[in-house]
Amino acid sequence: MQPTRYQITPLDPHAHLFEVRCTVDDPDPAGQRFRLPAWIPGSYLVREFARQFIDVRSESGDGPVALHKEAKDTWRAAPARGPLTLVARVYAFDLSVRTAYLDATRAYFNGPSVFLCPHGRAEAPCTLDIVAPEGAAYEQWRVATTLATDGAPTHGFGRYRAEDYDTLIDHPVEIGDFALASFAAGGAHHEIALTGRHDADLERLARDLARLCQWQIDFFGDVPQSRAPFDRYLFQITCVGEGYGGLEHRSSTSLLCKRDELPMRGREEITDDYLHFLGLASHEYFHAWNVKRIKPAAFVPYDLAREGYTRQLWAFEGITSYYDDLALVRCGLIDPARYLELLGQAISNVLRTPGRHVQSIAEASFDAWIKFYRQDENSPNAGISYYAKGSLVALALDLALRKSARGSLDAVMRILWDRYGRSGVGVPEGVVAQIASEVAGSDMQPFFDRFVDGTEDPPLASLLDAFGVDWHLRATSGASDRGGKPVQGVAPACWFGAKIGSDQALQHVFSDGPAERAGLAARDVLVALDGLRASTDTMNALLARRGPGERIRVHAFRRDELLDVDVELVAAPLDTCYLTLRGDVAPPALALRSAWLTGA
Ligand SMILES: [Zn+2]
16 A cells, blocks of 8 residues: 655744645545544543644645545545645644644644544555754754654654554654653663753653663563563653643653653752652553553554543553552662552542542443543542542552462563563453453452442452551541641541632532532632631631531622521541551561562
8 A cells, every 4th residue: 555645844833833734645536535533542532633623625736626524523535636635734732742732942743633544544654754844943943753764864854654544643743952861771762852941850860760661671571581562762751830741652652740840950869749750751651561552452443533432441540550659669769668658649539539439440431531531520429530549459459469369460460461462452341350360360350340340449458457558547637638648737627528729619519528518519619717718727727626516607609699508517537548567567468568569
């Protein structure tokens, strides 16, 4: 098959417009159709990328060709002699890792949001010409991508290639005057391209990422010759004042972080901010195996025109969320106490979500398209994150396998890699439970029935106990209390039952809590508490001084109407967890704990 030829040009950075061309040399004689994906793998929401396409037209060697729009994402050219080119301008001003961005500081794009797929040609090889923007202001711009070059110099503009459309759109491209660093791990050349104003210690970042990446390569690798399943890997990092996000690809990841999360020069410790960044990098890198190569059957191949339903996202996002932080302790970047703090935060996050008893993580996976990516004021009451609870189910499964069977989740992951990841065969629904049973040497289906398809909390306190880790619960001490540590300051005795923003508006009103029972609702704005101006301090003082059963008189606005209600407080729930390493541990528990935290 003739290659499909693409060209992209940062046409007008100030107007945020790319020009994208897609050329077919031998178009369908009945009229060539072109379609744009509606979603991007890794972010499970139909995003209708075609809405940013403007001024779409087609032309051939004979001149303009009539173009008919058939559906929201589909165009059909009139029968024409090849080569047939569809030309579009694409508005790109989304500062996220999912679509495309262009201004005078940088250009960035993900294939699904800019490259049309000619009907019947998904398997055809592709070439991509990346054209430099015109103007002296852009002379320093370079290109960072792991697309294979087809003549373009290293980091240069020019021609790149991909074996098929799916490959083309799984290699995002960063263009600009970015900083570069590199390191080797698992026989693969790794690069970091860092965009945005920063004063980060790039050498330190490369050193820490090298350690983390090598651990992950060894985890899945063939001992003693562990090799990465790619020759090159790219961390595309954009740092900003406020922002967070990551998206995985087969040989790269796009990360959006706060510049304060990058390591500072001259500082050796790992700050909480930097740890947050390392967790994100670890998460996306682990996806190079778990979801980019070990894929749910529903994604083989991806149908990017419509939702791809699977009840297994928890296994791809939850298990990855479990290993992202675990990798940091196992590779030695943090110590076990620091890891337990992260785990305590993850547990607290789930314990504070009443929706975990309403929706299972299998259901949450299936409904990601309409729920997880479309959260609203009622989300904490109605559902649970397949990331957050999924990571705890992964922890429980790992500990249960280690405790009873001398197996582990590590063994499950390696079997998934051997049977599905290496070959690219999709993982059918239910197979993770089967493999867990195989590793356990006993039927693990009841575990999955209760914690994956059911809404029970996994028994982490008792499992961790067998590993010499003590589980503690306490009340939340305030809005900034993420858990993971003993109480800081005075914990309030009472609970109001709502999450309150700094603007005193109720963000979430929790099911069957005091605020809901009193008739308060999300978006109500607190005005006064017991006759005093509402503020975080006023609320904290009242909750600390009052006892369960006592009342607070609340004035609040709903829209522009004043409400006057009495809220009857209840005892503060013990929804915040911290974990500690037990000092005097019996040798069997110590052996289990050591094997879990070192991966030995
Ligand atoms: Zn993920």
